[in-house]
Amino acid sequence: MDDLDLIDRKIVAALMRDATQPVAQIADQVGLSQTPCWKRIQKLESAGVLTGRVALADPGKLGFGLTVFIGIEAPDHSAEWRETFAKATDSFPEIMEVYRMAGEMDYLLRVSVPDMTFFDALYKRLTDAVPIRNLTSHFAMERMKYSTAYPVDTRNR
Structure with missing residues (x-):
């Protein structure tokens, strides 16, 4: 389709x-x-165009007040490391999204946690679970725009 x-x-x-x-x-x-x-x-x-129907929730009202974007540099690019990394990230429900990137970082993660203490524990568990060359964290101070709807063209072409 x-x-x-x-x-x-x-x-x-x-x-x-x-x-x-x-x-x-x-x-x-x-x-x-x-x-x-x-x-x-x-x-x-x-056809897989519609992949699911979900309810959207306010992370702050659920106790997930801290959003962190994590940039990961892989120590190598082997299939074995990628598989280990995928299994590790799948095992952490706090990791909401994982993207394989082009450019300076190899992977970008979006993480939602209650606070810095929980983030620190996640950081330790993640770095214990899989070898990582470099991990850089960026803390969101405010979510200014958020949407799950793609800008589908609904005009007659």
């Missing part, structure tokens, strides 16, 4: 804004009746 038509893009955009909307409401927004809209949603899910 490489090229989504206008209706599919509108459906995806509507679901990214609010996945709790009833299908009938989404159908109205995109100009379809309920059954064809539901079939398109199922098709988008089976």
